[in-house]
Amino acid sequence: MNLKDFAFYLLFMMLVASGAVFAQNTPSAVPFPFPEMKAPVFRKEKFDIRKYRAKEGGITLNSEAIRKAIVACNAAGGGSVIVPKGIWLTGAVHLKSNVNLHLEEGAELRFSQKFADYLPVVLIQRGGFFCYNYSPFVYAKDCENIAVTGKGTLNGQGQVWWPWKSKQPGMTQLFQMGKAGVPIEQRVFGTEKAGVRPPFIQFLECKNILLEDITVVDGPSWNVHPVFSENIIIWKIKIRAHGPNNDGIDPDGCKNVLIEDCDIDVGDDNICLKSGRDEEAWKIGRPCENVVVRRCSTKAGHGGFVIGSEMSAGVKNVLVEDCHFAGTDRGLRFKSRVGRGGVVENVWARNITMTKIKGEAIVFDLTYDSEPIEKNMNYGKGSAPLANAPVFRNFNIKNMECDGAKTAISLRGLPGNYLHHITFDNIKINSKNGVFCSNSQFIDFRNMAIKHQNGEAFQIENSSSIQY
Known part of the structure; x- marks a missing residue:
């Protein structure tokens, strides 16, 4: 074990001992129907x-x-x-x-x-x-x-x-x-x-x-x-x-x-849920569903826990809890773009800790445009501005702490009802920038403690039914 790995391991175990991670001795109830998972048995x-x-x-x-x-x-x-x-x-x-x-x-x-x-x-x-x-x-x-x-x-x-x-x-x-x-x-x-x-x-x-x-x-x-x-x-x-x-x-x-x-x-997204890309995924129609992630730790990469951007057949019924993300570009990352279609819904994230996040602690981005191949293809050129826009809805993020991020929370939706009904509860973040919210609806910020250095704590643009 090298010095970097040992330092991270020591920090993570201190968080465990303090109760910052693994906040519950036994797994809490999964908030959607989930089978009793049994490992395969071999002769x-x-x-x-x-x-x-x-x-x-x-x-x-x-x-x-x-x-x-x-x-x-x-x-x-x-x-x-x-x-x-x-x-x-x-x-x-x-x-x-x-x-x-x-x-x-x-x-x-x-x-x-x-x-x-x-x-x-x-x-x-x-x-x-x-x-x-x-x-x-x-x-x-x-x-x-x-x-x-x-x-x-x-x-x-x-x-x-x-x-x-x-x-x-x-x-x-x-x-x-x-x-x-x-x-x-x-x-x-x-x-x-x-x-x-x-x-x-x-x-x-x-x-x-x-x-x-x-x-x-x-x-x-x-x-x-x-x-x-x-x-x-x-x-x-x-x-x-x-x-x-x-x-x-x-x-x-x-x-x-x-x-x-x-x-x-890793060098990219650490844990990422997907369900295929665009027309082919719509035709096949195999969503990613009933997923539970517990007690995982990440050290680098583009995101700690991620959904997208290939999510065209949909993602639903997801629980992420008792995880720790350190040094990732983003903590919780939910991304997609016009042309993907699909619905991501019924997602719970709770009891999450983060340290030294390079970008956003939490980001919803329906304007994702970072794939060089799609850019070179003039992806979506000639289509209607919101043709086959994805929908992200019914997220519940609770009991999250982040010590160090460039931006606390960013929600970048699309004009219309595409990013909506997101609840944040008991969120503590130390960051340079506060919360940015655009083209979003029915966003509920409860019990927020955002310690930011620059600008306003909350910047709201082109959004409605925002509670904070």
């Missing part, structure tokens, strides 16, 4: 990858040995595929139903830096659109009862993929294809020239998923990205990745998701 049989001729040391490629172990485990009715202590070089790992990929303490799955080791192409979701591309490093499709567990490490070695961020014509082409409704079968990439990076971990159309205890390091793009999957438990994982678009955990169009006790330090 006791173990399939050690060494028995399938895997060789430790980080030199021999073990993709085939791991594949054989997974196939054997699945054929036997399930169990655990064991990755022992040591460094094991591999390409793409494709899980099957009833298989727990278990990394023993001291084990490292080190993923190859040769792009060909992630071919042939498979169906993935990338940036909100579906296509055929390089395989995610850990991938499953149409599986049930799957897990990646243990105190070992998944090392993506994503540095060789990161430069593609500045030369990714395939991503522009994918966005254009998605907007035009080109059949998914014709959206085929998987070349260096196209430059479409795969996610690190992606489970597509899967059920009963467990990620527990593992450390995830340096994925090529988004790190943990379940898509259209149900009954997902993510417990006590660590993520360390500071490349471009290195989101931490991004449930996308998923249902019944429990994320607890995770430690995330």
Whole structure:
């Protein structure tokens, strides 16, 4: 543990001890119907990858040995595929139903830096659109009862993929294809020239998923990205990745998701809920719903807890509580833009602490326009000014403290009834700037303690029914 990590850990544990974090000894009631989440159970049989001729040391490629172990485990009715202590070089790992990929303490799955080791192409979701591309490093499709567990490490070695961020014509082409409704079968990439990076971990159309205890390091793009999957438990994982678009955990169009006790330090959004992009997501219609996030900590990145901007099929029934965000660009971040459509509603955030936030402690932004590809496409040019505008409504943010932010709270809606019915209660923020609210309706500020240095505590523009 380096000095930076130790200092953050010490601060976080002091907050825990003081009661600033984990304000309740037992989880409080979830304010919407939420199932009792149970981790998948696996047979006791173990399939050690060494028995399938895997060789430790980080030199021999073990993709085939791991594949054989997974196939054997699945054929036997399930169990655990064991990755022992040591460094094991591999390409793409494709899980099957009833298989727990278990990394023993001291084990490292080190993923190859040769792009060909992630071919042939498979169906993935990338940036909100579906296509055929390089395989995610850990991938499953149409599986049930799957897990990646243990105190070992998944090392993506994503540095060789990161430069593609500045030369990714395939991503522009994918966005254009998605907007035009080109059949998914014709959206085929998987070349260096196209430059479409795969996610690190992606489970597509899967059920009963467990990620527990593992450390995830340096994925090529988004790190943990379940898509259209149900009954997902993510417990006590660590993520360390500071490349471009290195989101931490991004449930996308998923249902019944429990994320607890995770430690995330990434270069983009830490935990971000999504549900696809634009017309394709409207047609498919898979919202992200029934999500509970508890006792997670973040150290950097663009946002601590985020929704959007790809949220076109909707996001609903979300609880975030007892979390701590330190040094992120923003704390709670809710973002979208004209053209996305969709509704985000019924979101609760409570018992949140933050320190040293670089931008806004809390931000709602329906004018989000920070994606270079969309800018280059003249996104939305020629459309009506508010065509397919998103709606964010029914948010309740309670018991939040932030020690240090550039801006306390910012609400940037759109003309009309698109950002409304937001309640803030018992909010304490030390910041340079106070609260800014534009194009918003029915915003209720209760028990606010905003210690700001510049201007007015509340600046209200083009808004109605604002109580403070």
